[in-house]
Amino acid sequence: MTQITFTPIGIIHTPFKTPEGAPIQPHRSGGAAGTVEVHSEFAEGLSDLDGFSHIILLYHLHLSKGYKLKVVPFLDDQERGLFATRAPRRPNPIGVSIVRLQRIEGNVLHIADIDMVDGTPLLDIKPHVPHFDTTDNFRIGWLTDKARHSPGTRADDRFQK
Numbered sequence: 001m002t003q004i005t006f007t008p009i010g011i012i013h014t015p016f017k018t019p020e021g022a023p024i025q026p027h028r029s030g031g032a033a034g035t036v037e038v039h040s041e042f043a044e045g046l047s048d049l050d051g052f053s054h055i056i057l058l059y060h061l062h063l064s065k066g067y068k069l070k071v072v073p074f075l076d077d078q079e080r081g082l083f084a085t086r087a088p089r090r091p092n093p094i095g096v097s098i099v100r101l102q103r104i105e106g107n108v109l110h111i112a113d114i115d116m117v118d119g120t121p122l123l124d125i126k127p128h129v130p131h132f133d134t135t136d137n138f139r140i141g142w143l144t145d146k147a148r149h150s151p152g153t154r155a156d157d158r159f160q161k
Contacts (some may be wrong), residue, residue: 010038010123012059014114019063019088022117033102036109036122043107053103054128055111060121061093095120098128
């Protein structure tokens, strides 16, 4: 198998110093704010991004170690297949979050609705375009009765063991 290498394009700064207590999804963050510091050699690529209200951040889950193919996810008490969850311990620890873009100052993005840990390496930024990124015909599997009615949830240590 071919090795794949990524070079971080920046670093994400948040108030969450450890995974425990961090929101489990951006919309569960209560509007938590942070910044994305894009490395200077990539700053030119931020041109025209300020016209978007939301952006998609792809990042390396740098504190995630190892994985299991069956996990007990947040919002459930049953073991599920890893790929049917958003658990952070994965064979390729890549995270994705849709966040609100508040403003851009030079190479720093001010964002809200964050759910990642401080110091997270940023891999990519994409504009969120609802016409491209959502669909009307979807199913959400085992989360059908859980996603909408779940309380605001913060991470515990279940994926650090």
